[in-house]
Amino acid sequence: MTSVSFCRRSGANRFRQVASFVFAIGLAAPTASRLMAQTNVPPVPSAPPAATSVEPVFPKTDPSDFTADSPTKEQVEGFLRASWGYDTNRVYEVARILKTDVPGVSNVIVLVGEKGRKETGALQFIVLPDGKHLVAGGQQLEILPFGEHPYAENRTSLVARANGPSSGGASKDLEIVEFADFQCPHCKEAQPTIQKILTDFPNAHFVFENFPLAQHPQAFRSAAYGVCVAKLGGNKAFFDYASAVFEGQAGLATDDGATLTLNSAVTKAGQDPDKVEACSKTPETKATVDASAQLAKDLSVNQTPTLAINGRLVPLGNADYNVLKQMITYHASNDGPAK
Structure with a gap:
């Protein structure tokens, strides 16, 4: 099992968006023992193996295993297609949608496999009466969005509210938003990945959003300086500033060091430190x-x-770039225009 690199918000609850859930159940090789037991697995494992002639075999479904009125099999398949469609190696079969003792609550079981592997696994989750959320997990339950378009509400919010410094194309039909903390070491580590994305998807509308974490004493100050650099010098000045802050991140360890680091970054961005302060x-x-x-x-x-790809939240800890690229390409081709 791979280690995960990220900075977690202090006191953050365990209710995560469906992207984390899909990574947890979706990108690792779905052997039965792993899929039935895993509850806290790496959000972005390695890319799946190349396909061979071997195909997983699922048992024939039984109509008596579909007793719930909602969701329908087509709705579950739509949810899985939205979540897994980027991965042409993944195969699955909706095996059961069962009523429970609680009115409107349904138990869904999906059999999962990958081309090139005989092993299969099972994914189980509970769909709530509103039809818009599911509950999954083992010891740590998670409430997550559900539906044929599980990222649509996030996407709408981001199109309207993600107003940070931006680069790339003007159209938001493919919008990639980065939530980052200038004092988070893993945000610094992720910057080469961000640059690869911007190179490979030059038409994407990329937005930087500040998410300063409480446990990082200089994060809010660094974010505030960045807001002012962008206000005074525009987008290019901001990204020059951001690059310099991440490069000199070690200097944020103390108040005096932060002053020197931030003023230096402001100067490299062509702005006046006194005005920015x-x-x-x-x-x-x-x-x-x-x-x-x-x-x-x-x-x-x-x-x-964390990245938001047309509303799909993707934690970047240990992200496999090829998987990210597949995912972005899929959403760019299938999500349609921004509303």
Whole structure:
């Protein structure tokens, strides 16, 4: 099992968005023992193995195993297609949709396999009466979005509210939002991955959103300086500033070191440190940083760095770049225009 690299928000609850759930159940090789037992697995394992002539074999479904009125088999398949469609090696079969003793609550079981492997596993989750959420997990239960378009509400919120510094294309039909903390070491580690994404998807609308974590004493100040650099110098100045802050991140360990590091980054971005410092202390700047952090919380982002790909939340700890690229390509081709 691979280790996961991220900075978690202090006091964050365990209710995560469906992206984390899909990674947990979806990208590792789905052997029966792992899929039945796993509850806290790496969010982004390695890319699946190349396909061979071997195919998993699922037992024939029994109509008596579909006793619930909702969701329908087609709705579950739509959910899985939205979540797994990027991976052409994955195969699955909705095996059961059963009524429970609680009105409107259904028990769903999906058999899962991968081309090139005989082993299969089982995924089980509970769909709630609203038809928009599911409950999954073992010792730590998670409440997650469900439906044929599970990322649509997130996408709508991000199109309307992700107003941070941006680069790339003007169209939000493919929008990639990064939630990051300047003092989070894993956010610094993720920057080469971000740059690869921007190179491979130059038409994507990329947005940086501040999510300063409480356990990082210089994170809010760094974010406030960034807001002011963007206000005074525009998007390019901001990204020059961000690159310099991440590069000099070790200097944020102390108050004096942070002052030197941030002022140096401001200068590299072509801005006046005194003007930026004054701007960073205004209520307007604080409100801008707070709004960015609130957006992250409203989406249930609880770790940095996290990407939102057309609303699909993807924790970047140990992300396999080829998998990310497949996922972005899939959403770019299938999500349709932003609304």
